[in-house]
Amino acid sequence: MAEQPEDVIAVERERIRADYRTQQARVAAIPAETREAELRTVREVAAARRRSAA
Amino acid sequence: VTRPGAARRVVLDTSAVLAYAAGSMHEPVLVAGEDGDYVAVPMMCLIEAARRDPAVDLCELLHAGQVVTVVPDRHTDAGLIADWTIFLNGREDAAAAAALAYRHTAGLRTREPDLYTVAGHRPDWVIPIDGAW
Numbered sequence: 162m163a164e165q166p167e168d169v170i171a172v173e174r175e176r177i178r179a180d181y182r183t184q185q186a187r188v189a190a191i192p193a194e195t196r197e198a199e200l201r202t203v204r205e206v207a208a209a210r211r212r213s214a215a
Numbered sequence: 216v217t218r219p220g221a222a223r224r225v226v227l228d229t230s231a232v233l234a235y236a237a238g239s240m241h242e243p244v245l246v247a248g249e250d251g252d253y254v255a256v257p258m259m260c261l262i263e264a265a266r267r268d269p270a271v272d273l274c275e276l277l278h279a280g281q282v283v284t285v286v287p288d289r290h291t292d293a294g295l296i297a298d299w300t301i302f303l304n305g306r307e308d309a310a311a312a313a314a315l316a317y318r319h320t321a322g323l324r325t326r327e328p329d330l331y332t333v334a335g336h337r338p339d340w341v342i343p344i345d346g347a348w
Contacts, residue, residue, distance in 0.1 A: 177242040178249075185223055185252070188322035188340050196340070199333045200295075200317060207301040 223252040224319045228312035230326035232256060232264040234344055236271045243324065248281035255321065257311035258286045285315055292318065303330065316340055 225247050227235065234240045247254050256276070261284065264271055276282055287296055292314055299310035309330055316323040321340070323331070328343040 174242065178246050181243050181246040182250070184322060184342050185225075185250075188342070189223065189320070191320075191339050193320075196317060196320070196338075199338055202334045203302045204298050207298040210301050 223250070224321035225252055225254045226312050226316045226319070226321045226323045227254060227256045227260065228323060228325045228327070229260040229263040229267070229308045231324045231344060232260050232273070232276065233268060233271060234326055235276050236264070236268075236273060240324070240344060244276075244279060244281065248279065252281065254279070254282045255285050255315055255319070256282060257308065257315055258284055259308040259311040263308035285311075287311055287314065306330065 225243070227240070231240055235244065244254055261273060261277075264273065277284065287293070295314045295317070296307070296310050299313045300307045303309050303313070309327070312323055312325070313331060315321065317340075322342045323340055324342050324344055325331070326344050328337055328341050331338060331341045
């Protein structure tokens, strides 16, 4: 029997839910040190650009 | 930004706001609401979205219960946003989104994921809207 449109929509919604939760879990698992290192890089680049513009 | 009971956050940047208005971001925002997460949108991204597309309709997004608009705290976030703005070559809207994601250890949804590249690497907290990692 062919899949009904409602079934297709339900499957797609469940896929989106699963994707969303996987992505949120991955974000939550990022070590604080990683974020801090990224921010340090951002600040160093910004400081260098300020110096070169001065 | 506070919302009692919400443990997790999602940030939308300008491109994500425009994607929502175009109808391609509704499901993730709905799921965020189901999961008790809130969806934070910097005011600067709303302004930039309206500047890019003066006909954009933001009413549906702004009326969603899980969506909060955020004005940066100029006392605590001014330096952070200034650094991000310089880093992102003047994109103050993207800087506000990045700073918000950093402050709240949140994921940032965007259609411009490469914009946020740091040291040649796209941070894991940057989530392309198409879902690709």
